[in-house]
Amino acid sequence: MNAYKEKMRTRMNLVSFAAAGAALIFAGLMLYRDHLPVLPSFIKGFHIGAFIGFEVVAAWYLGKCMRARKNDTEMKKLYIAENDERTGLIFRNASTLGMSIVLIGLGVAAIVSGFFNANVFFTLMGSLIFVLIVFYTLLIYYARKL
């Protein structure tokens, strides 16, 4: 459990750092808003929503970790929730199927879009290649590791 406590402390530091970094970046972008290209209001709303969402989730997660660190039973429950073997299997199965659907979906969408718009085609093809590179890199990594 001590190793998990240490891992949690590192994770809390990283989340705090990311939350502070995101706040600084967002504040900076807001200050220089006049120098940035004019965007549709939906994109601005999406940016604000994503930033607020991230900060709320980070604060919630940090609060949960801080409460767990004060109580050993809560800490054990959190450890179990994170390391439960059935939950791990559920995630692995969902990820495998999800990855197949994403790859097939991107491939089909790229082919279909190629008949209508070159920009959309190259964007989808780039995404497909990126996902494939990430997937095969991880596949090779785990094949060597396990």
Added chain:
Amino acid sequence: MKTRIAELRKQQKLSQEELGLAVGVTRQTITSLEIGKYMASLQLAYKIAKYFGLTIEEVFDFSDMEEL
């Protein structure tokens, strides 16, 4: 896979949550094991059997396991 987990747990008047906490899994995993939806890993099977002071074969029924 059939198991005697529910029977042994009730004998000892344990809740699923308490057993889960003792062997390091969630209550949902204990439920799935009891109703035979999920097959435990070797490590978990060992922990559960050890918790009840029995062998793995005494807790888990391997008779309906498919042979290759």
